[in-house]
Amino acid sequence: MHTSTASAIIIDDLHKKYRTNHALRGVELEVTAGEVMALLGPNGAGKTTLVKILTTLLEPDSGRAFVNGWNVSTEPEKVRSTIGMAGQYSTVDGLLTGFENLYLLAKLRGVGRRTARRVADDLLSRFRLTDVAGRPAGAYSGGMRRRLDLAAALVGSPPLVVLDEPTTGLDPESRLDTWEAVGELVADGTTILLTTQYLEEADRLADRITVIDRGRVVAEGTSDELKATAGNRLVVYVAGDHQLDAAARAAAQATGAIPTVDRRARRVEAAATDGRAALGRALAALEREDVEVLEIGLSRCTLDDVFLGLTSHARREAA
Template sequence: MSTRPMIDVAGLTKSYGSNAVLRGVDLAVAQGEIFALLGPNGAGKTTTVNVLTTLVTPDGGTARIAGVDVAAHPHRVRRLISLTGQYASVDAFQTGRENLQMMSRLAHLGARAARLRTDDLLEQFELTDAANRRAGTYSGGMRRRLDLAISLIAQPPVVFLDEPTTGLDPRSRSQMWDVVRALAANGTTILLTTQYLEEADQLADRVAVLDGGTVIATGTADDLKARVTGGRVEIVFTSPAEAHEAVAAGLGTPAVESDGLGIAIPTDDPARAISAALAEASARRLTVADIAIVRPSLDDVFFALTGHPASAAAAASGTDDIITKDEVAA
């Protein structure tokens, strides 16, 4: 992975009337990096992506893709990028193959080149068996994969994914993650937005937490979780009486939704907490049925960084998805 910034953002601002959506966003994404913008609805994620993909003109600051200024040279930027939005934008009445071939021709590929590129993408995204079915019959995960395949026809060096797995089942989400990893392994720079800490943890080399239109933290997912003190160990015993005895002995507090069998031990050092708890349980002849390390949730991270949970931020923030006709780039 090169250290050359493919996405370089400094002091980016954007308002709609009195609603300041972006309040000075700073980002730097290296070539070949998977970079995640993490935040609740209304944090400014989609507006940031819309600016970087030339759909919205910023009010202030600078944004460059591979050194090209987004506001000054939008047509040059569009040759370098692709965008997969929050909702799959495929033609439901055409087959998967027809969707890809049509978009290949619109991308100025010749007939033979369009067929070859279509075949390659169908295979890459595991859609060959469904190639001749109407896209309207595809599952949500298949439509998302087809949508992403379409966005990669021109093989752009920078790909933007706006909440690519929202609404997908776990299997489809895992498939999308595999696709994203493969793209990055081949040198594609990827900026994705997500509300899911798990997704950022699984995919991103680095994460920026966006809240109220401002980047409030940047680092790896582990860096962010290290700032949170909400981790805990949960230990389940074979009877409520044993769990009650463990609580009485000061090992922990009753665990939520454990049917009276579990205790919860808040800790920043799970290994030490487990070792001490097992030693005490053994000394008291308590039988441990299960042990789980519970990592901080998205709300835990946001509460630690902002003083409010993500759900509250979403309710309090302004709209993050407004694009007026005057703001859409030609």
């Protein structure tokens, strides 16, 4: 059965269990063609299991999943012909040159020599690897090797590319290189499913974000929408180190949240879901605690705050 391809991915009540471990518990998800969807979750949340099912490496126990209109369980070959994948570990052959890696993949896709050569040359140019095309991939820097991985995932022009923690272990410069390459894919209209441990990466690259924890989707929306649900952060700077504990008590009273204390910066922060009202309560509590305040205010919650709040809440509910 081939469904409409207006949605690149459709997941309906997906379950997967390993003995006593429920990896997926009724996951529902839809990814529109041409968008970047970031899948976030702590270790063991079910992200890898979900990616393996979508790439036909694993069978679900129940539920349905469609990729580019094809059923992953009954039409796996169709699915594989329309996706590219770059995992967190490089899959290119370090003994082959950059050109040879891409040429070989194009040949495996069933194209002729001339076409395979053109595909390899075009991708090397697109990812700024032409100057090192004749060097063994094992001699590439981390960023260059990751760009070659992305180029390899695009052989055959798949409409969907799965990036499974693509910048894990990369230095900051190589990570920026990878982000730039992903941006080029997006500009060409490629649909991307991105799993990542770096929230800044999701914030920067994703059109929408899905947070998964303990095998369930716990939140979904744009980065701005998710941040809006988390409210603000109360931020207090105090005059002396000896006042930090009192300021933390005041912040906890005002917000009902567990504050974080940065002793070097003499700063106390706490999530404040009701913003201005919490600020008023904090001022009163700080006065009662006789804390000398240098600065106090509200800042917007970060994606880190959202992620920690959602996943810790889900785990408390499960407990």
